[in-house]
Amino acid sequence: MQTHFTLAQLADSGTAEAERILRACVHCGFCTATCPTYLLTGDERDSPRGRIYLIKDMLESDRPAGPVETHHIDRCLSCLSCMTTCPSGVHYMHLVDHARAHIERTGRRPLPDRLRRLALRLTLPHPGRFRAAMGLARVARPFRTLLPRAMRGMLDLAPARIHGRTAQEGPAHFPAEGRRRMRVGLLPGCVQPALDPAINEAAIRLLTRLGVEVVVAKGVGCCGALTHHMGHDGHAFAAANIRAWMAEVEGPGLDAVIVTASGCGTTVKDYGHMFRDDAALAGPAARIAALARDVTEVLAQLGLPAGITPPRPLRVAYHAACSLQHGQRVKDAPRDLLRAAGFTVLDVPEGHICCGSAGTYNLLQPDLAGQLRARKVAAIEGTRPDVVAAGNIGCMTQIGSGTALPVLHVVQLLDWATGGPAPAAMV
Structure with a gap:
């Protein structure tokens, strides 16, 4: 794609990066076939x-974002399916993040x-505030019909508990069982x-059982993704x-930084890019990004114990979260691990299409998100599973609000299969 930025505009590193991304696009249209909103x-x-x-015109003209650009860019899920499809390697994630910041x-x-x-920026990244907000949501539920349409969508997604x-939530230390094979930091x-502390509890049990020392470092909190992808600065959380x-790397040492929510993992792996212009943190950010792993990547590296027999035969519909399959390109590890644990893994039709969760998307675009949820749930239920497995809390909440099937994190099933307690949904 031909661009016409001025030298003054290209002096800004974000605009220069956007120009490089725009030039990679050849207008082929392959992305339209896999874009959920299209x-x-x-x-x-x-x-x-x-x-x-729209982004090219907005940035080149160096003008304020108008209602048309805002409307259509807001409707983007940032599912990154287009990046998996694109034959030219267009880094759409960085481009749309830059456009959202401009908006x-x-x-x-x-x-x-x-x-x-x-309200979302002030509550979601802060666990205490989020818990308080969800308490208010339960109080407001009886008055749902009196609230604006957008607020009703938020109430519908509020959990019962x-x-x-x-x-x-740390700081905390969980020693390895037997010989220590790794030492990792957990986000x-x-x-x-x-929403579901059982996910990290299962991950910690499983990792320590496999000889991994797990540390929740003092000062670790929100990864910054929720605010960053809304066009605001998430750097303070990331920093x-x-x-x-x-502090752990330079002290006792870390072999990996493990993330159990793939939406967060995609952002942590991008810390090097986020801090590329920060003289003090560019190096440390790149180092942490290089250490970041989805929990299934580390489990695949460690391997599960031989001769596992699952507590009961289950047909597991595996939902591949967009942030995991498109953002991190982790596709085989979750399926392979579930099969190694003795479960029958079912591939969901249209597995590359987003469920509509997408961070805050289901809260800000409830109509489109609801259509995508219905499409995803129909595809999942069509496989006749006993349980749904996923690797991202947002997807689990979104899908769970549309089906009566149990929806569990992959690590909950793996923990159960290797000696952990049965997940509450399976009791």
Whole structure:
């Protein structure tokens, strides 16, 4: 794609990166075949190619974001399916993140939208605030019909139960059983411990059983993804994590930084890019990004014990989270591990299509997210599974709100198969 940025514009590293990405696009349109929003709306502006044209025009003209650009870029899930499909290697994630920052910096949203986004930024990355907000949501549920449509969608996704603070939120140390094979740092997450602490509990049990010492470093918190992908600065959260993990790297040492929520993992693996212009943190950020692993990557490296017999024969529909299969390109490890544990793994039709969760997307775009959830649930239920397995808390919440099937994290099934307790949904 031909671009016409000025030298003054290219002096900004973000714009220079955007220009390099734009030039890689050859307008082939392969991305339109796998873009969830284009499949739903048929609008070229709701495809990656169409959004790339909107972003190019907006950035080149150096003008404030208008309602058209804002509308169609807001409707992008950032599922990154287009990056898997693209034959030219267009790094759409970095481009759309830059465009969203431009929109938030220069555009003017309607007041209700601004307030809704502000509420999400102020609550989701902070576990205590999130727990309080979910408590208010339960109180507000009887008055659902009196609330604006967008607020109803948020209430519908609010869980029936919120868990209190647990030891996994750190700082904490979990020694390896037997001979130590690895020492890893665990990202506890911000929303996940409140929604389903059983995920990290299962991961810790499984890892320590396999000879891994697990540490939740002092100062580790939100990865920064939720605010970063909304066009706001998530660097403060990321910087705190980098410093916390580097204290472990430079002290006792870390062999890996493990993440059990793939949406967070995609961002932690991108810390090197996020801090490329920070003289103090560029090196540490790149080092932490290189250490970052999805939990299934490490489990695949360690291997499960031989001769596993699952507690019961189960047909497991594996949902590949977009952030894992497209963002991190981790595709085989979760399936292989589930099979090694003795489960029958079912591939879900249209497995490359997003479920509609996408961070805050199901809260900000409930109509499109609801259509994608219905499509995903129908595909899953069509495989006649006993249980659904996934690797991201957002996907689990989204899919679980549309089906009566148990929805578990991959590590919960692996922990159960290797001697851990049965997940509550399976009792």
